[in-house]
Amino acid sequence: MHLDPCEGIYDNPLLYEKGWNKNLNYVIAVARDGVYDVTKRYTRKWHEVLSRRVITTEPALANILRDITRECRKNFTSEMLLKLDEREKSDAEELDRNLYSKDDASISLPGRQSGDKEWRISRSEFGSDNHCSLSSSSCPVRRCVDEHVTNIDNAFFPVIYQLVQQASDKSQATEVLETLKRILVNLKNSPFKTRRTTINAVSPNSLFSKMLPSFGQLFDALSLKSELGVDGTTNMCIASDPVKTSLALSVVFHALDDLIHNVNNCEKLDKESLSWPLLKQNRICSGFVLASGEELPFGIATSAFDGTRMSKWEEPNGATGCWIIYKVLDNRMHDLVAYELMSANDAPERDPMDWIVEGSEDGGSSWHTLDKQSSQKFDKRFQRKTFEIKSQPFLANAFRFRFLAVRDAKSTSRFQIGSIDLYARTDGVPSMK
Template identity: 65%
Template sequence: MCHLLHSCSFCSRITRFPRYNDVLKLLETRRGRCGEWANCFTLYCRAFGYESRLILDFTDHVWTECFSQVLGRWMHLDPCEGVYDIPLLYEKGWSKKLNYAIAIAKDGVCDVTKRYTRKWHEVLSRRNITTEPAVSAVLTTITQECRRGFTSQVLSELDDRDKKEKEVLERDLHSTDDGSISLPGRQSGDKEWRKLRMEFGSDSLTCSSCPVRICIDEHVTRIYNAFHPVLTQFVKEEHAKAKAIRALKNFKGIIMDVKNSPFKTRKVSIDSVSNSTQAFVHQLLPSFAELLDALSLKSMMDPDGKVDICLAGDPVKTSLALPVVLDALDDMVHNLNKCDNFGEVSFPLLKSNRIHSGSVLASGEEFPFGIATSAFDGIQTSKWEEPNGAKGCWIMYKVKDNRMLELVAYEIMSANDAPERDPMDWVVEGSNDGGSSWHLLDKQNSQIFEDRFQRRTYKITSVGSLFNVYRFRFLAVRDIQSTSRLQVGSIDLYERSS
């Protein structure tokens, strides 16, 4: 632990600000700057089984890198800014004058500055602490000491990976930068503090400073689609609505037990739950197989009839999916209670063909808990919040791989609190040229969300039009006199089935 002392130039009062390295202490205090954020985030990455390291930027910033087995390389992750795999953020977005960026891992240290610059000759002129050979020698010595006692096989694997990384760094250093992609200035930290550090970049603090974010939500769509065989089975066997609701609640109880079990060894034995749940399992669990698969779970039955629900794949995928399916089950029960004709399985009871994995850009967002992709993550408790959106703002969704889709419906859910921030008037537009021109798809006025987490469904009346970008322009909130903010719990887009 260290202590920082700040003396106010106006009142001369001295404020003590302790800096902690112990992650347990950080989780208790929940205070800190980039070093504390990176420290906690790196711990979480390692707890989830990802090989991770801290990146120390000598111009006063710290972030994380994780090794991706899928990509076969190290990925840039900045928990302070909520961005990933955008290594040029600091030089191009923040206008940082980088000099040294050193990766610190449990198996060694290395210089990764070249990953974060396309202006190496300028950076080289600022690297004046010592000579380049001296830097290399010091880092090599530290790495050798860290790897003392490693087996020859492990050393060989690490050396091979180090060699490949150096080749990638040299290759990327000379790659052509896409000048059409603009990156934002620093988003975290007090406004005046960022001004003093001159880390706004080339942008001012306007609504255009948000980064483009990628939606990691394929699991949400898979979960929604997986309710189809469940509802079909209910209708086929002519279950009463009350019995169907009871079956969904029984399944939710099983999923809650799975959620409360250890992360890496999630497992629930059905014979340890209530008799009513056991009866449900033997009658209806087969129809839930697709839903379990969407959660990276599986069911196994032994010769005695005992059924276990356990992990079938990556525990991280299960952890991401569990809160989504619990919210979806609550929503399904809610919709069934309102359903007059249970024999007809259709939208919004059945939410098929949800669009997923696109990229999102918003006029503004609240960091870190109100970023734009929170509107598409399938979790009730998260939300997109626009700090200056009460009188007008927008959020734009670009379809993955520029596919042309026909939007047939969309849902908007109110957020967890502050009904005065709910959207009231908006228009939905589509673009077939990447956002250069827009076509009106839907317009809504005086929409009131009476409850928190309330979903409202809207169908698109125009037929046959294909677009690759969709934009929501929110024109006013429910009570524009009492807030400057707009917030949306979720937005779900649905395409026409092929």
């Protein structure tokens, strides 16, 4: 996979040819299992690239890389070598197919963002103004990888519902959630690829044990499964890809903290409490994001939608005005019923104070006002504020936040937000009765 930590961009290999206007010659990938020529993944002008590859002949280059790869694999098992051969054939076929695929014109790729402006211009890597046409943005359109965040939100519904049904009071409900958190902490502290913990330390007569079936959807969202050991113990372990579990765990701990906080803030834990902010359903995910600006590499726009407190979207020049647009995947139409903002980790002077939320039914050509807020104040770090949309229902496939002012624009030029979560109306919400 293409990854550029300086630019904060991944899986966009055409960035250099299309965005930076570079004339590529060789792109070589180095891995533990070999060395590979992946230039075809980074170009749509292969015949032009071939004309510039004059250091050696193509067969000679292939032989050199093959010899290095063979040396890297000399201690591999035959089974592993067979799998690698199959993967190489699949990768080669994919590379050849991609050479003739058409670019998605809707996805803009910017010139180089890192480094001094004059230096970038001198290297002819500044790109074209064509990529900055939307409200003068120099940012690329970024894809949100956050389906796991939505899955976790949805998976808490059966848990909360059972807590309402079975917990005698808020303290007992909190105890169940704290028990779950301790189990997940033990799991997180175990080895990455073989994460495993036992849940038998919990009393079989406890409310947690009785509620265990209601955690099934949540365990699925975390790519976890329960197994019965030969000694009769019940273990929790990884169900599939350990990377999925790792990403999801970073989100679920923060979600649990918020849920415990909201349970404690309920006047009474009953069916009437099965609403905002305790219950969060139908979070919109996997869309595309474009912003007026961003801080590389740790303050990129998609950080506002990744479900974790460890990141934030930061706009270096946004104190007196900035914007962020969220385009829904596959142009699906949604009626926004609520959204939630979370303050970032530091610098309260950069918090949003005044903003407007808008929806578009035509992908961003025209905008309809959904909500306005002014003089809002976040009292602490990582504080979540939920806002329900009071305007008439409006189906939209894009949403825009126009942040008009931060808390103290006199002391900073920057804007920051820890997270933005969008929630849609749907007929598919499980019944609360």
